[in-house]
Amino acid sequence: MGPFGREDVRILLLGERGVGKTSLILSLVSEEFPDVVPPRAEEITIPADVTPEQVPTHIVDFSESEQTEQDLAREVQRADVVCLVYAVDDSHSLQQITERWLPLLQSLRPTSKEDGGSQSGEVVSAVPIILVGNKSDLLEQGNMESVLPIMNHYAEIETCVECSARTLRNISEMFYYAQKAVLHPTAPLYIAEDRELTEKCKKALRRIFAICDRDGDGALSDVELNAFQQRCFGTSLQNRALEDVRNVVRRHTNDGVGSNGLTLSGFLFLHRLFIQRGRHETTWTVLRKFGYDDNLNLSRDYLHPPLRVPPGCNTEFSASGWAFLVQLFEQHDKDKDGALNTEELASLFSPCSIMPWGQNLKYSVPTNGQGWPTLKGYMAQWSLMTYLDVRRTCELLAYLGYHTAGTDNQLSAITVTKAQRSGGNKKRNTRTVFMCHVIGPPGVGKTTFCQGLLGRTVDEIDTSNLWCELPRYVARQLSVYGQSKILLLHDVDALGADSLSPQQVSCDVACLVYDATDEHSFEHVARLYLKYFAETSIPILIVASKWESGPVRQQYLQQPETFCRKHRLPPPHGFSAKAGRLQSDVYIKLATMSSFPSWRPSMLSGNSSAVWIRAVVGLAAATALGLILARTIRRLNIG
Numbered sequence: 142m143g144p145f146g147r148e149d150v151r152i153l154l155l156g157e158r159g160v161g162k163t164s165l166i167l168s169l170v171s172e173e174f175p176d177v178v179p180p181r182a183e184e185i186t187i188p189a190d191v192t193p194e195q196v197p198t199h200i201v202d203f204s205e206s207e208q209t210e211q212d213l214a215r216e217v218q219r220a221d222v223v224c225l226v227y228a229v230d231d232s233h234s235l236q237q238i239t240e241r242w243l244p245l246l247q248s249l250r251p252t253s254k255e256d257g258g259s260q261s262g263e264v265v266s267a268v269p270i271i272l273v274g275n276k277s278d279l280l281e282q283g284n285m286e287s288v289l290p291i292m293n294h295y296a297e298i299e300t301c302v303e304c305s306a307r308t309l310r311n312i313s314e315m316f317y318y319a320q321k322a323v324l325h326p327t328a329p330l331y332i333a334e335d336r337e338l339t340e341k342c343k344k345a346l347r348r349i350f351a352i353c354d355r356d357g358d359g360a361l362s363d364v365e366l367n368a369f370q371q372r373c374f375g376t377s378l379q380n381r382a383l384e385d386v387r388n389v390v391r392r393h394t395n396d397g398v399g400s401n402g403l404t405l406s407g408f409l410f411l412h413r414l415f416i417q418r419g420r421h422e423t424t425w426t427v428l429r430k431f432g433y434d435d436n437l438n439l440s441r442d443y444l445h446p447p448l449r450v451p452p453g454c455n456t457e458f459s460a461s462g463w464a465f466l467v468q469l470f471e472q473h474d475k476d477k478d479g480a481l482n483t484e485e486l487a488s489l490f491s492p493c494s495i496m497p498w499g500q501n502l503k504y505s506v507p508t509n510g511q512g513w514p515t516l517k518g519y520m521a522q523w524s525l526m527t528y529l530d531v532r533r534t535c536e537l538l539a540y541l542g543y544h545t546a547g548t549d550n551q552l553s554a555i556t557v558t559k560a561q562r563s564g565g566n567k568k569r570n571t572r573t574v575f576m577c578h579v580i581g582p583p584g585v586g587k588t589t590f591c592q593g594l595l596g597r598t599v600d601e602i603d604t605s606n607l608w609c610e611l612p613r614y615v616a617r618q619l620s621v622y623g624q625s626k627i628l629l630l631h632d633v634d635a636l637g638a639d640s641l642s643p644q645q646v647s648c649d650v651a652c653l654v655y656d657a658t659d660e661h662s663f664e665h666v667a668r669l670y671l672k673y674f675a676e677t678s679i680p681i682l683i684v685a686s687k688w689e690s691g692p693v694r695q696q697y698l699q700q701p702e703t704f705c706r707k708h709r710l711p712p713p714h715g716f717s718a719k720a721g722r723l724q725s726d727v728y729i730k731l732a733t734m735s736s737f738p739s740w741r742p743s744m745l746s747g748n749s750s751a752v753w754i755r756a757v758v759g760l761a762a763a764t765a766l767g768l769i770l771a772r773t774i775r776r777l778n779i780g
Contacts, residue, residue: 147196147323147324148197149196149197149198149199150196150197150198150199150221150222150319150320150323150324151198151199151201151219151220151221151222152198152199152200152201152220152221152222152223152224152316152319152320153201153203153216153217153219153220153222153223153224154166154200154201154202154203154223154224154226154273155203155213155223155224155225155226155242156225156226156227156234156237156238156242156273157227157228157231157233157234157237158205158206159228159231159234160226160227160228160231160234160275160276161226161228161275161276161306162202162203162226162275163178163179163180163181163182163202163204164178164275164306164307165226165273165275165304165306165312165315166182166185166200166202167182167306168306168307168309168312169185169200169312169313169316170185172309173309174306174307174308174309180204180206180207181202181203181204181206181207181208182200182202183202184199184200184201184202185199185200186198186199186200187199187200192320193317193320194320194321194324196320196324198316198320200316201216201219201220203216214249217245217246217249217250217268218249218250220268221268221269221323222268222269222270222271222299222319222320222322222323223246223268223269223270223271224270224271224273224315224319225238225242225243225270225271225272225273226273226275227272227273227274227275228274228275228276229274229275229276229277229279229280229283229284229303230276230279230280232287235274235287235288238272238291239291243270243295246268246270246297250267250268251267267297268297269297269298269299269322269323269326269327269328270295270297270298270299270322271298271299271300271301271302271315271318271319271322272288272291272292272298272300272301272302273301273302273303273304273315274288274301274302274303274304275303275304275305275306276305276306276307277303277304277305277310277311278305278307278308278310283303284303285301285303288301289301292333293333293334296328296332296333296334297328299318299321299322299326299327300318300322300419302314302315302318321421321422324422324425325421325422325425326421326435327416327421329341329342329435329436329437330342330412330416330421330424330425330437331413331416331417331421336413336417337413338409338412338413338416339437341437342412342424342428342437343409344437345428345431345433345437346408346409346412346427346428347405347409348431348491348492348540349427349428349431349542350405350408351491351492352431352492352541352542353365353366353368353369353542355368355468355472356472357472357473357475357488358401359399359401359404359405360399360400360401360402360403360404361402361403361408362401362402363380363383363402365402366378366383366386366402366403367383372430372544373426373427373430374426386403386411387403387407389411389414390403390407390410390411393410393414394406394407394410397410412424412427430544431542431544432444432539432544439539439540443539443544443550444535444536444539444540445532445535445536446535446550446551446552448531448532448535448552448555448557449557450531450557451557453559454557454558454559455528455557455558455559455572455574455576456527456528456531456534456555456556456557456558457524457527457528457555457556457558457572457573457574458523458524458527458554458555458556459553459554459555459556461553461554462538462543462553462554462555462556463520465538465543465554466519466520466523467516467520469489469541470489470516470519472489473485473486473488473489478509479509479515479516480508480509480511480513480514480515480516480518481513481514481519482511482513483513486498486513486514489541490537490541492540492541492542493537493540493541494540497526497533497537498522501610501611501612502514502518502522503595504592504595504597504611504612504615505521505522505525505612505614505615505616506518506519506521506522506525506595506615506616506617507521507595507596507617507618517617517618518617520618520627521616521617521618521627522616524573524574524616524627524629525614525616525627525629527555527574528574528576528629529614531555534551534555535551535552535555538551538554539551558571558572558574572736573624573625573626573627574626574627574629575626575627575628575629575649575650575732575735575736576629576631576648576649576650577628577629577630577631577648577649577650577651577652577731577735578631578633578645578646578648578650578651578652579591579630579631579632579633579652579654580633580635580641580645580651580652580653580654580669581633581634581635581653581654581655581665581666581669582634582635582636582662582665583634583636584656585654585655585656585659585662585686586654586656586686586687586716586718587632587633587634587654587686588602588611588632589602589686589718590630590652590654590684590686590716590718591615591630591632592611592615592718593716593718593723593728594615594616594617594628594630594728595615595617596723596725598718598719598720598723599718599719600719600720601720602718613631613632613633614629614630614631614632615629615630615632616628616629616630617728619725619728619729619732620729621729621732621733621736622733622736626732626735626736628728628731628732628735630652631648633645635665635669639672641669641673646673646674646677646679647679648679649679649680649735649738650679650680650681650682650731650734650735650738651674651679651680651681651682652681652682652683652684652731653666653669653670653674653681653682653683653684654666654683654684654686655683655684655685655686655701656685656686656687657685657686657687657688657690657691657692657693657715658687658690658691658692658693659693660693660694660695660696661695661696662695663695663697663701663704664695664696664697666683667697667699667704670683670708675708678738679738680734680735680738681710681711682710682711682714682727682730682731682734683701683704683705683710683711683713683714684713684714684715684716684727685701685713685714685715685716686716686717686718687716687717688715688716688717688722689717689719689722692715701713711730711734714727714730
């Protein structure tokens with residue numbers, strides 16, 4: 142694949158007999174005018190290393206005396222660009238361009254406005270066209286005046302060049318323009334009759350401007366312009382060059398340069414100027430660096446780079462991914478209140494095709510009193526999405542311009558982590574994001590338990606009147622031994638003892654919930670444990686919800702405390718979502734069990750948080766001691 146996503150470029154020469162199509166090809170190859178010109182030249186292939194754009198190029202001649210109409214149709218379908226050749230000393234050959242050849246191309250390779258045709262909706266040719274006036278050596282002056290009206294009328298004509306096969310004038314330039322028309326086409330970028338950028342081009346450039354405006358002040362400063370220049374062209378601009386750019390914009394626009402730098406209006410003007418001066422490749426270089434294909438859509442490879450996630454593995458953000466997201470948050474938190482209001486969130490996601498987060502965000506992650514995501518809530522939502530749908534995360538990172546962080550794609554923002562299970566290895570889990578499945582039958586209090594992670598009481602949920610719309614996933618950042626972990630809760634309904642799928646069982650820690658006020662509720666949880674979890678290494682915590690009403694004796698073979706001791710599980714954790722009773726220790730317990738999946742605190746009795754704290758402090762001390770020993774050994778080895 143070539144540098145522009147193409148394997149090659151195929152150029153077809155058409156025109157009336159005797160205009161010099163074959164001579165042009167032979168003169169290019171031999172660098173001299175042929176004494177004997179055959180009816181048709183064989184197909185010529187120019188290697189990539191001798192073409193300006195480093196793309197292999199095939200040049201194809203067509204002869205009406207040797208080929209049929211079917212051959213013509215086939216060659217037109219295969220061509221990437223067509224050179225329509227006329228003789229500058231033969232007005233009839235030029236007349237045939239408009240009366241015969243252009244209509245023929247429009248019929249064989251039509252396209253409509255919806256497919257990228259003219260803005261008026263008329264049918265044009267889908268293949269770009271170069272008008273070539275040969276035999277310029279026979280005229281003392283050029284004859285471009287008669288050609289310009291044709292160029293202005295037909296949007297598919299990229300440019301016109303006069304040349305001479307006899308004197309070799311503009312021969313290599315002609316084929317360069319043809320190659321350029323394929324690799325850097327005008328039609329997707331510019332409407333010649335309006336002298337204006339296409340709407341699709343403007344939309345793409347607006348996204349690029351928003352990405353490069355790192356401080357979000359609506360203008361590109363010298364630092365931001367140089368970062369843009371370095372990203373797209375690998376070089377920086379000197380102060381004099383920057384001032385020259387601003388002066389050009391000032392002379393032609395009223396609002397192209399502001400007090401903080403180049404505005405969006407000025408940015409769009411510069412690209413319009415590049416195209417009007419024949420510098421399409423400059424704008425195309427910018428667009429392709431930011432992921433756009435020839436149709437000005439973000440390419441599939443740009444949005445979804447290949448990422449392999451083996452079975453049993455998960456995805457979370459790397460340090461560079463976290464840094465990029467934090468920078469975005471701080472850039473768009475205009476009022477510096479530590480949260481993103483509706484306008485700020487819309488601004489952050491403005492480069493994206495749609496707003497990815499819904500109105501119920503406050504029921505999924507921590508927010509402030511107005512329901513706006515805080516930095517921790519924002520990071521928790523990103524972590525939740527990356528865990529569940531890393532493909533979507535990569536797509537959003539591409540839209541948001543993660544590539545500008547000096548990396549080739551989004552993969553450096555993602556870490557693929559392996560699920561850690563117990564098996565005698567008591568090492569700390571180095572992952573930062575953990576999934577807890579909150580499992581139980583409907584009505585036992587799973588939803589209130591999940592919302593409790595966000596500090597929301599059952600009374601607050603009641604007043605919201607959103608029970609049927611509350612999300613199944615909740616996420617929050619917690620501290621485990623001073624380290625930041627993100628706990629994801631998934632509300633899983635278990636309608637019967639045989640109702641769980643393998644996906645509903647697989648998690649980092651499972652929380653089995655029963656209603657402490659229902660004497661038959663624990664039996665359901667016990668059966669779920671025995672069927673799905675007894676033979677696994679998944680850490681389990683049994684939670685007795687609605688604890689504030691006082692637990693009742695359960696109608697089961699064993700009471701919950703006895704059952705947990707028998708199966709070496711932590712004792713049941715009493716939980717209340719009532720105002721004044723909601724505590725966060727159960728969530729920290731779950732996060733700790735995820736971080737240390739090998740350890741099952743079966744020695745704990747009752748519901749004592751003090752005993753739990755003593756146990757985890759012991760683990761924390763052991764972890765800290767291990768780190769100190771490792772550093773000491775490293776220093777000794779260095780010494």
